Amino acid sequence: MTTQPAPTRIAMRDELYNQYSFIQNAAMRAGLDLIPDFSHKHELAAIDYGCSQGSNSVEPMQKTISTLPQGASAQLVFQDTPYNDFASLNRTVDEHFSPEKAPKDVLLTPHIVPVSFYRQVMPTGFADIGFSWSSLNYLEFPLNVQLDATMSSQDFATARHNAVAGAGAADLVKLLRLRAREIKAGGYFVAAIGGQKPESGSDTLEPSNPGGQPMQAGLMKMVALGKLTMPELMQNALFPSHERTIEEVKAGLDAVSDLWEVEHVEPKLIVHPAYETYQASDKSPEALRKYASDCMMNMVASSGWFWVDVMKRSRGPEWDGGDAFLEELTNYMIDAFVDKCPDLKFQIWYNYIRLKRTDVAA
Numbered sequence: 001m002t003t004q005p006a007p008t009r010i011a012m013r014d015e016l017y018n019q020y021s022f023i024q025n026a027a028m029r030a031g032l033d034l035i036p037d038f039s040h041k042h043e044l045a046a047i048d049y050g051c052s053q054g055s056n057s058v059e060p061m062q063k064t065i066s067t068l069p070q071g072a073s074a075q076l077v078f079q080d081t082p083y084n085d086f087a088s089l090n091r092t093v094d095e096h097f098s099p100e101k102a103p104k105d106v107l108l109t110p111h112i113v114p115v116s117f118y119r120q121v122m123p124t125g126f127a128d129i130g131f132s133w134s135s136l137n138y139l140e141f142p143l144n145v146q147l148d149a150t151m152s153s154q155d156f157a158t159a160r161h162n163a164v165a166g167a168g169a170a171d172l173v174k175l176l177r178l179r180a181r182e183i184k185a186g187g188y189f190v191a192a193i194g195g196q197k198p199e200s201g202s203d204t205l206e207p208s209n210p211g212g213q214p215m216q217a218g219l220m221k222m223v224a225l226g227k228l229t230m231p232e233l234m235q236n237a238l239f240p241s242h243e244r245t246i247e248e249v250k251a252g253l254d255a256v257s258d259l260w261e262v263e264h265v266e267p268k269l270i271v272h273p274a275y276e277t278y279q280a281s282d283k284s285p286e287a288l289r290k291y292a293s294d295c296m297m298n299m300v301a302s303s304g305w306f307w308v309d310v311m312k313r314s315r316g317p318e319w320d321g322g323d324a325f326l327e328e329l330t331n332y333m334i335d336a337f338v339d340k341c342p343d344l345k346f347q348i349w350y351n352y353i354r355l356k357r358t359d360v361a362a
Contacts, residue, residue, distance in 0.1 A: 005141045007116060008240040009309060010081045018055040018088055020301040022294060023210075023272045024134040027350045028056045030268055031133070031192045034354040035060060038067045038128065045127045047077040047182065049117045050135025053085050054078060054092030060131050060190075061097065065106055073107040079121050082114040116140075117175065124362075125184040132191040134350075137241045139164065140171050149219070149237035153212035161196065161243065168242030172252035176355075180259040180362035189260070193351040198246045198267050206269060208243065208348045211295050211333075214341050218296075218333035227325070235310045239303060249351045259362055264354040272298070272346035285338075292337035295346045300330050 038044055046064050048057040057078060065074050076097060078089060093110050095101075102108045115121045117132075118140045145163040147156065179189050197205045219236060222228035228236075244252075246267040253262050274294035281287040307329075308322035337344060 005144070007118065007140055008138065008142055009083050010116075010138050010240070010305075016297070016301040016304075017085070018053040018092065020294070020297040021052070021056060021134075022274060022298050023270060023346070023348060024298075024302070025056050026273050027192045027194075027270045027348070028060065028133040030270060030350070031190060031352050032059060032063055034190045034264060034352060035063050035129070035131075036188055036354075038064060039069055041068060041128065042072045043074075044068060044072065044129075045075040045077065045122075047079060047122060047127045047130040049079050049121075049130060049132040049179070050138070051078040051080050051089065052135075053088040054096075056133050057131075058092065058096045060133070064129060065108065066103055068104070068106050070104040071106070072104075073109070075109045075111060077111045077113055077122060077127070079113040079115065079117060081116050084114065086112060086114065117178070118171075120178055120181050122182045124181050127183045127187055129188045129190065130179055130183050132189075132193075134192060134194055136172065136175055136191055137168075137194040137243055139167055139240045139242055140174070141167070142240050143167075143238040145238070147234070147237050149216070149233050153216050156216075156237070157212060160237070164242045165248070168244055169248060169252060171242070172244065172249070173255045176252065176256045176260065177362055180256065180357060183357045185357050185359040187357045189353070189355040189357070191353050193244060193249060193353070194241070195244045195246065195249070195267065195349045195351045197269070197349050200247070206345075206347065208269075209345060210348050211299050211337070211341075211344065211346055213344070214292070214296065214333045214337035215299060217336035217340060218329050221332040221336070222325075222329055227328070229314070232310055232314050235314070236307050239306055243349075244351060246351050249353065253353070253355075258360045259358055260355040261358055262353070263356050264352065266352045268350050268352060270348055270350050275346055288342055289334065289338055292334045295344075296330055296333040296337060299333070300326055 051057045061076055097108050097110050113121050147160055183189055197207050223233055272295055274291045278287055278291035304326045312319050
């Protein structure tokens with residue numbers, strides 16, 4: 001009998017994600033105009049799927065409730081995996097959605113839900129709107145493929161994308177069907193899905209560049225210093241995500257066309273805010289290092305948890321050198337960025353969707 005693998009353990013780095021999730025914040029802001037008006041609603045329920053520590057949930061929730069009429073009530077659901085940093089999330093929610101922060105006498109009722117979004121997380125027909133910002137690319141199960149982490153970052157990205165495309169396709173359909181249970185007929189689902197440049201017209205489009213080259217250089221430096229083994233390096237390459245092209249997203253939407261009406265679908269290239277800051281600076285060595293640091297800290301804040309998990313599986317659960325390992329690795333990544341990739345433009349394609357729920361039962 002085949003044994004199903006354990007689901008992926010997803011957990012952004014404690015406290016650091018709120019502080020360093022710069023490009024995820026930019027991606028969220030680029031999708032705020034997709035949030036519909038709810039001035040006709042006196043009772044509303046909204047869910048943020050994959051809210052992490054909450055910093056990128058604040059503006060979408062605030063925009064949603066700002067359209068409500070005076071005296072309305074809103075249930076605000078913040079969902080993430082049981083491994084999330086809920087202490088940071090609770091502080092964020094309390095800071096922005098406590099009763100005294102409610103606009104126009106709107107009654108706010110926050111809910112914290114520690115359940116994977118690969119399960120139904122709220123009752124059927126509960127929500128009027130759901131969001132997902134930079135989280136639908138995470139896969140349900142760990143990757144079961146073999147990849148060579150020493151190949152060039154561009155070749156590796158291509159090989160990785162091809163190897164996990166099937167899992168990514170199945171997972172997207174599953175996620176959209178689950179959301180169709182929780183979001184009521186006439187409700188909305190708005191998402192920014194981390195991706196790759198469109199296949200159509202790709203010769204004239206800039207690709208995503210999330211800093212793979214300096215990251216790889218930093219990891220190889222740790223290998224050379226004997227602080228990371230080659231088997232651990234290969235496992236680090238199996239990050240549990242799939243960055244879909246817009247064509248892959250559209251194929252997923254086609255598979256659930258009975259449940260969702262597509263109102264908007266569009267790819268956008270999101271540039272790291274630190275790049276614009278650096279371009280407007282004097283481009284001194286200090287400015288370059290600040291740019292590199294913001295980009296690499298952003299990467300480590302969103303990926304470092306997985307690297308530490310790999311080390312613990314390799315070295316035993318009692319190994320407690322994760323923070324020191326990531327600090328040293330981050331410094332080497334920043335050095336590689338400055339020395340080898342000073343012209344790197346940190347950018348990621350995102351696929352934006354707004355879906356309206358049909359009245360077909362999920």
